Structures are given as structure tokens and as C-alpha cells.
Amino acid sequence: MATLQGIMAISLWSLLALLGALTTAIPAFQLLFICFSVSTLLMFAGRLIHRRPMLSPPDLSPGQWLVGITGLFGFHWCYFTALKWAPALEVSLIVYLWPLLLSLLVAGRGRRHLAGLGSLLGFGGVAVLIAPSGDAGPSNAGLVGYGLALCCALIWAGYSWYLSRTKGKAEDIGWVSLAVALLSLLVHLATEQGHWPLSAREGLGALLLGLGPVGGAFYLWDRGLKQGNRPLLASLSFGTPLLSSVVLVLAGINDWRPATIAALMLVMLGAGVANLRPRRSAMLKEEGVSG
Numbered sequence: 001m002a003t004l005q006g007i008m009a010i011s012l013w014s015l016l017a018l019l020g021a022l023t024t025a026i027p028a029f030q031l032l033f034i035c036f037s038v039s040t041l042l043m044f045a046g047r048l049i050h051r052r053p054m055l056s057p058p059d060l061s062p063g064q065w066l067v068g069i070t071g072l073f074g075f076h077w078c079y080f081t082a083l084k085w086a087p088a089l090e091v092s093l094i095v096y097l098w099p100l101l102l103s104l105l106v107a108g109r110g111r112r113h114l115a116g117l118g119s120l121l122g123f124g125g126v127a128v129l130i131a132p133s134g135d136a137g138p139s140n141a142g143l144v145g146y147g148l149a150l151c152c153a154l155i156w157a158g159y160s161w162y163l164s165r166t167k168g169k170a171e172d173i174g175w176v177s178l179a180v181a182l183l184s185l186l187v188h189l190a191t192e193q194g195h196w197p198l199s200a201r202e203g204l205g206a207l208l209l210g211l212g213p214v215g216g217a218f219y220l221w222d223r224g225l226k227q228g229n230r231p232l233l234a235s236l237s238f239g240t241p242l243l244s245s246v247v248l249v250l251a252g253i254n255d256w257r258p259a260t261i262a263a264l265m266l267v268m269l270g271a272g273v274a275n276l277r278p279r280r281s282a283m284l285k286e287e288g289v290s291g
Contacts, residue, residue, distance in 0.1 A: 002223050002226070002228035003228035004228075005223050006229075006233040009224060010236055010239065012216065012220070013213045013217055013240045014240055014246075016214070017247070017248060018251055019209050019213065026206065027193065028076075028192070029184045029185075029187045032188075032214070033181050035206060035210040035214035036177040036215060037177075037178075037181045038215050039173070039177035039215030039218065040175075043175070044174070058169075058172040058175040060175065064166060064168060065176070070155065071159030071162075072176060073179075073183050074155050075156050075159070076214075078148045078149070078155065079148075079152050081145075082095075082145040083145070085142055085148065091149040094150055094152075095152045096126045096238075097123070098160070099123070101153060102234040103118065103119040103122075103231065104116060105161040106161060107231055107234075111274075115231065115274050118274025119235070120270070121266050121270030122274070124270070125238060125265070126241050126242070128262050128263045160221070160225055160234075163222055164225040168226070170220075170226075171219070177218070231274060238271065239267050242260070
């Protein structure tokens with residue numbers, strides 16, 4: 001069940017681009033404030049439904065607070081700032097190094113070579129899907145954006161790995177979401193022009209983002225990594241940009257391309273390779289316990 005919840009999180013993240021099209025006029029950190037406020041309300045709604053105390057504090061260590069806030073707020077801050085300095089496709093290509101890093105981090109000693117090969121195949125699929133067309137090369141002016149995008153990959157891989165190593169309740173994400181919402185509001189008030197009130201279209205888009213890819217998905221991802229099949233989720237996470245592309249095609253925003261089919265094959269192959277069970281003799285040899 002936990003693995004399925006992790007897969008559901010990946011599926012929700014694939015809707016980010018589609019739902020984001022409804023909210024392009026909302027300043028980035030105002031949008032984050034709304035989304036993480038919705039995420040916080042999800043926690044209180046769950047407590048209300050299960051008749052638990054509404055204001056009982058979370059059981060989070062200082063490290064969990066630090067990693068949680070850094071992971072959620074830091075990732076999105078780096079991501080939105082990177083988009084101001086570098087092309088979106090190139091930023092996305094660098095950001096989606098995180099599944100490769102996560103696959104290597106969560107793989108057992110006897111599976112690291114398969115995880116590495118599967119990760120490379122999966123990342124190859126992502127590269128085929130979002131590689132820019134034409135002869136224009138990357139601009140030197142985008143180096144700052146590329147660096148921030150790399151920070152995104154490192155932050156999310158580290159955040160996801162930390163979740164897989166710690167215990168705690170998934171609902172504690174709600175308290176971290178509250179902290180992120182307040183930080184986002186402060187950054188919005190300090191750096192962005194207001195955009196109130198929202199239109200019905202923008203309000204719906206922000207609500208759906210908070211319920212799904214920028215909110216609700218974090219609860220599912222937390223439970224998936226703590227209780228589910230971590231190597232499988234790490235390899236399947238390569239499919240996030242691919243699924244996003246398919247959703248945009250089905251919505252009529254993008255067209256089918258040969259690259260989409262090629263990327264699908266590489267992602268599926270990479271996920272399969274990363275989850276092969278190595279021969280016991282090979283595992284023993286790698287772990288240094290064979291004769």
C-alpha cells in the first residue's frame with residue numbers, strides 16, 4: 001500500500017505542468033503560500049475526520065524540521081529562481097538528476113551496479129524527452145540558473161533519502177507545510193508584487209496544486225519512502241517528466257513526438273534494470289563475504 005502511495009505521488013507530480021498553466025499570472029511565492037496553506041489544511045482535515053486533537057504538536061526532531069523546510073522551501077525557491085536565469089527545458093533536465101542520485105542512495109550494496117545502469121537509462125529517457133531542438137547551444141549567462149537547478153536535484157535527492165532513513169508520521173508534513181507557507185508569504189511580501197484577488201480559474205488551479213503536486217503529494221511520498229519499496233519508487237520517479245509530457249499531449253497542449261515513444265522505452269527499461277534481483281553469488285562477492 002505504501003509503495004502504491006509513492007506511485008500516486010509521482011502521478012500527481014506529472015500534473016504539475018498542466019495545473020501550472022492555470023496559475024501563470026500568480027507570483028511564484030504567493031502561489032507557494034497558497035499551495036502549502038492547502039497542504040496544511042489537509043492535515044487538519046485528516047485530524048478532524050479521525051477525531052484527533054487538532055493542535056497536538058508534531059513529534060519532529062530538529063533535524064527533521066531543518067531537512068523538511070529546506071527540502072520543500074529550498075527546492076521550490078531554487079527552482080523558480082533558476083527559471084529566471086536559464087531556459088526551462090535545460091533547468092528541467094538538470095533538476096531531474098535527482099532520481100538518478102536517489103536510486104544510487106537507496107540501493108543496497110548488491111544492487112548498486114544495477115541501480116547505476118538503470119538510473120543512466122532512465123535519465124537518458126528524460127534527456128531524449130526534454131532535450132532542446134535546433135543548433136543553439138547553452139548560454140553562458142545561464143550558469144547561475146544551471147547551478148540553482150543542480151541545487152534542486154541535490155536538495156530533493158537528499159530530502160527523499162532522509163525520509164527513507166527516518167521515522168515519523170506522514171501527517172507531520174502538514175506542520176512543515178505551515179512553516180513553508182509562512183516563509184513563502186514573507187518572501188512574497190518582500191520581493192513580489194501582490195496579485196489579489198484571484199480569478200476563478202487561478203483560484204481553482206492553486207487549489208488543485210495544493211491538493212495534488214504541490215501539497216498532497218508530499219504526504220504520499222513521505223509514506224512511500226518510509227514504508228514502501230524505495231528502489232522501485234526511485235526508478236519510477238524517472239517517469240515524472242515523461243508522464244507530464246503525456247498529460248500535456250492528452251490535454252491537447254503538446255503533440256505526440258517520436259521522442260516521447262523513445263523516452264517511454266528508455267524509462268521502462270531503466271526501471272526494469274534498476275529493479276532486477278542480482279544473483280546471490282554476485283551480491284556475496286560485492287559484499288566481500290564469499291570465499
